[in-house]
Amino acid sequence: MRDEIFDQYLADILKKTPEQEKPGASADEILSEGEKILPEAEKSALSEDIGDFAEKTIRFSNGDVTRIASAIKKSEEISEVPQPVRKKRKKRVRKANYSAYGGIVLATFVVCCSIVISLFVIVVGRDFLGIDTNNNSFTLYIENDWTIGDIANYLSENGIIEYPELFRQFAKLSLGDSPVYPGDIDVKPSMSYPELCDLLSEERVSHETETVTFTEGMTLDAAAALLEESGVCGAEEFIFAFNTNVYGFEFENYVSSSSLKFYKYEGYLFPDTYEFYVGDSVYNIVRKIKERTNEIISPDLIRQCGERGYTLEQIMTMASIIQLESGRAEDMDDIAAVFYNRLNDPARFPRLQTDTTTRYIENVIKADSSIAYQEMYDAYDTYVCSGLPVGPICNPGLDAIICALNPAQNDYYYFCSDVETGEFYYAETYDEHLENIERAGLGV
Numbered sequence: 001m002r003d004e005i006f007d008q009y010l011a012d013i014l015k016k017t018p019e020q021e022k023p024g025a026s027a028d029e030i031l032s033e034g035e036k037i038l039p040e041a042e043k044s045a046l047s048e049d050i051g052d053f054a055e056k057t058i059r060f061s062n063g064d065v066t067r068i069a070s071a072i073k074k075s076e077e078i079s080e081v082p083q084p085v086r087k088k089r090k091k092r093v094r095k096a097n098y099s100a101y102g103g104i105v106l107a108t109f110v111v112c113c114s115i116v117i118s119l120f121v122i123v124v125g126r127d128f129l130g131i132d133t134n135n136n137s138f139t140l141y142i143e144n145d146w147t148i149g150d151i152a153n154y155l156s157e158n159g160i161i162e163y164p165e166l167f168r169q170f171a172k173l174s175l176g177d178s179p180v181y182p183g184d185i186d187v188k189p190s191m192s193y194p195e196l197c198d199l200l201s202e203e204r205v206s207h208e209t210e211t212v213t214f215t216e217g218m219t220l221d222a223a224a225a226l227l228e229e230s231g232v233c234g235a236e237e238f239i240f241a242f243n244t245n246v247y248g249f250e251f252e253n254y255v256s257s258s259s260l261k262f263y264k265y266e267g268y269l270f271p272d273t274y275e276f277y278v279g280d281s282v283y284n285i286v287r288k289i290k291e292r293t294n295e296i297i298s299p300d301l302i303r304q305c306g307e308r309g310y311t312l313e314q315i316m317t318m319a320s321i322i323q324l325e326s327g328r329a330e331d332m333d334d335i336a337a338v339f340y341n342r343l344n345d346p347a348r349f350p351r352l353q354t355d356t357t358t359r360y361i362e363n364v365i366k367a368d369s370s371i372a373y374q375e376m377y378d379a380y381d382t383y384v385c386s387g388l389p390v391g392p393i394c395n396p397g398l399d400a401i402i403c404a405l406n407p408a409q410n411d412y413y414y415f416c417s418d419v420e421t422g423e424f425y426y427a428e429t430y431d432e433h434l435e436n437i438e439r440a441g442l443g444v
Contacts, residue, residue: 267392
């Protein structure tokens, strides 16, 4: 009970402000202060309470003051005992784990190497096994004195294999001392290296060949008929294969597929002398012709077309007209200039007006189709259409192609020629042209 009273006493003291405290005040003084504030009715009761409280406090303090003082002194002594000084822990600096980074780099390198090796194995393996390649048959001729290296290069040039050095090494191991017989060999890109080596080790007989010459200005119809007459292949199957099969040559990317064109690849059979196997597949025949065409229509020639401001199709169309208008190379550049002068002055000369296009309509389009197609006729007829026709009207030679790219510089808009002598007459005006017609013996 005494402890509770003491605690209450301390609490009352702590609540007082410094101004309220009066050191050494007696119970009577405290009572007199309280009397100033409280009403008269409560003064007597408060006086008794304070007196009683002061009495208890004095008794309490007399009994326990020694114990309190001893506890305070002891706490002061404890606080004065020096405490052990704690050492500051040094901040640990984390070092980079370079071994971990090295492991990551090494793992990445290994993964990349694995991917590269896998891709290499897949690509080379496809060629080795002939996977994902076409199944068209080719007849190739193996010369008597060819080495394995010559044969490997020959197969690579003809699209049968992609890695001649790899094939050469494999063939040496596979064939060993076995002879490689000369003659014709029927191969396919889909054949594996072992299959090709088996064919090379077999004896064979050379196939009969036929030499065919396509002249400058020949149409596809005429070329097909010549192949059939020579016993190389049928005319219809050749026409179909030539205009539908795509061999991946660069020039094929620049040939349009207009629905108004009669033959898509008219103009792209390069006139030359070819040697074909009698009875060979039409695929092989077309491929050999387009391979030669691709040599003439090189990337450089395609670039020159763009520099002239024309497409390859337009240049080949112009070359086909020049080819049919004159068979002599010395006249072609002036003829080309006449047509270009007209193209560059469409207000005065909206149409080229050349008879070569009307003859193509009559002799080729109408002759080979049973259905009239007036829109196609108009697309080819230079007396109807504006500018160039929709496509080439024959297969021009190299001279005509060069002149289409490099015409002469003149101011002529008309020309005609003497049928008997082959001499050409040029004119700037229509009146002059009428006079030249008389001179050439073309007047009515």
